Amino acid sequence: MNATNSLSLDDIGQKARQAQSVLAIAPGAARNLALTEAAQALRIDQNLILDANAHDRSAAQAAGITPSMLDRLSLDAHRIEAMARSLEDIASLPDPLGTVLASWERPNGLRISRVRVPLGVIGVIYESRPNVTADAGGLCLKSGNAVILRGGSESFHSSQAILGSLHTGLKKAGLPEECLQMIQTTDRAAVGTLLRMDRYVDVIIPRGGRSLIERITAESRIPVLKHLDGICHTYLHAAADPDMAVSVVLNAKMRRTGICGATETLLVDRAVAPALLPCVAAALAERGCVLKGDPDACTLVPSMQPAHDDDWDTEYLDAILSIRIVEGPDEAIQHIQHHSSHHTDAIITEDAGVAERFLNTVDSAIVMWNASTQLADGGEFGMGAEIGIATGKLHARGPVGTEQLTTFKYHVRGNGQCRA
Numbered sequence: 001m002n003a004t005n006s007l008s009l010d011d012i013g014q015k016a017r018q019a020q021s022v023l024a025i026a027p028g029a030a031r032n033l034a035l036t037e038a039a040q041a042l043r044i045d046q047n048l049i050l051d052a053n054a055h056d057r058s059a060a061q062a063a064g065i066t067p068s069m070l071d072r073l074s075l076d077a078h079r080i081e082a083m084a085r086s087l088e089d090i091a092s093l094p095d096p097l098g099t100v101l102a103s104w105e106r107p108n109g110l111r112i113s114r115v116r117v118p119l120g121v122i123g124v125i126y127e128s129r130p131n132v133t134a135d136a137g138g139l140c141l142k143s144g145n146a147v148i149l150r151g152g153s154e155s156f157h158s159s160q161a162i163l164g165s166l167h168t169g170l171k172k173a174g175l176p177e178e179c180l181q182m183i184q185t186t187d188r189a190a191v192g193t194l195l196r197m198d199r200y201v202d203v204i205i206p207r208g209g210r211s212l213i214e215r216i217t218a219e220s221r222i223p224v225l226k227h228l229d230g231i232c233h234t235y236l237h238a239a240a241d242p243d244m245a246v247s248v249v250l251n252a253k254m255r256r257t258g259i260c261g262a263t264e265t266l267l268v269d270r271a272v273a274p275a276l277l278p279c280v281a282a283a284l285a286e287r288g289c290v291l292k293g294d295p296d297a298c299t300l301v302p303s304m305q306p307a308h309d310d311d312w313d314t315e316y317l318d319a320i321l322s323i324r325i326v327e328g329p330d331e332a333i334q335h336i337q338h339h340s341s342h343h344t345d346a347i348i349t350e351d352a353g354v355a356e357r358f359l360n361t362v363d364s365a366i367v368m369w370n371a372s373t374q375l376a377d378g379g380e381f382g383m384g385a386e387i388g389i390a391t392g393k394l395h396a397r398g399p400v401g402t403e404q405l406t407t408f409k410y411h412v413r414g415n416g417q418c419r420a
Contacts, residue, residue: 008184013197013201016178016179016200017121019146022175022176023118023144026144030175034170035091038165039087050077050080052158052161053074053161055157056157057070057074060073068318072129072258083162091142097406100113109415109417110412113412119406122147122202123197123222124207126206128208129155130155134162134385135386137166139387139401145405146181147180147181148182167180191216195221204216210228225388225395226390227389229315230259230315231313232265233265234266235266237347241350252372257320261377262317264316265339267325267332269327273296287319291304292307292323293306293323297323312339332347337363343391345364346367346371346373347370349370365391378399
């Protein structure tokens with residue numbers, strides 16, 4: 001990375017810090033106005049955004065991008081409208097800033113309050129998905145954080161066009177454009193520079209493949225809110241409703257295969273596998289899903305390919321599903337604990353006792369009962385949107401929305417107290 005670009009990033013950092021000090025004390029009404037105006041700008045700028053996306057998709061296809069990555073990259077009128085509605089949903093949420101989380105009075109008369117405040121300046125590093133530009137920008141704006149965006153080179157023009165709509169919202173609300181900035185280079189060295197900008201940046205949030213997350217974790221001087229891969233499981237218990245099992249598995253795997261909440265491994269209870277697995281497999285195969293099974297699964301569905309050891313640890317992001325027959329809940333939970341990326345895992349059963357044990361025992365950010373793993377999403381959780389699904393355990397876990405982008409400080413009010 002050349003010196004000019006390094007200076008440019010330093011300038012971005014300074015401007016972000018200055019803008020954040022303004023945004024942190026801006027009225028909630030101003031932040032909400034910026035969001036709703038940005039949503040309207042996305043609709044007005046739709047053709048401009050689609051043209052930019054067509055440019056990105058053409059270049060990505062020429063470079064041999066995989067179908068799942070192309071799906072992540074692609075925008076259409078429906079997806080742009082979804083981005084706009086997400087911004088409006090975020091605007092309608094309660095203001096997270098200034099919330100008093102707890103308050104108490106000490107014997108000496110001190111009145112102490114724990115109050116929610118922004119994290120500060122957030123660096124968001126992401127791949128492929130241009131809609132992350134709107135989601136990250138909107139959530140950071142609502143929570144009073146400035147954001148420095150570093151999108152993937154394959155979505156560069158799309159993300160720039162979306163950012164232009166967000167800037168329109170900021171202008172109409174009288175807030176600094178520097179609240180939302182994007183690094184203006186596709187040079188990979190820019191990521192390394194951003195990870196060393198601890199003078200300006202408070203938190204790094206990466207959203208991408210394992211290699212990106214591992215690099216950021218190894219290099220960052222700044223705390224990282226990790227979003228690891230989604231090796232998600234669905235377990236069909238012996239008491240699963242057969243019709244529900246087929247419909248939920250079909251959705252969990254095939255609704256969109258290239259998202260992190262897609263189920264990658266199906267576990268089936270041996271007691272119901274002979275009757276249930278062929279039905280589930282037929283529905284998946286009809287939709288073009290490639291099935292890979294352990295020896296018992298292959299015996300029940302001979303058209304299935306044999307699964308190898310590494311299949312249980314693979315995030316396919318494609319129409320591929322690995323299938324294993326298990327003896328019951330204990331073996332299913334053991335498999336999940338060993339192979340899950342701790343993103344989202346689900347059980348399908350009518351047995352409430354088994355379901356509660358699964359919910360309490362499986363150590364993942366999101367654990368589901370009788371629901372598709374593809375519902376692991378901030379918007380579906382009522383958060384408006386998300387920057388990602390945090391799979392770590394510190395500060396935030398699961399969908400990262402407005403509240404997860406805040407911290408707290410203490411307000412202490414006295415009348416002259418001194419310590420003895």
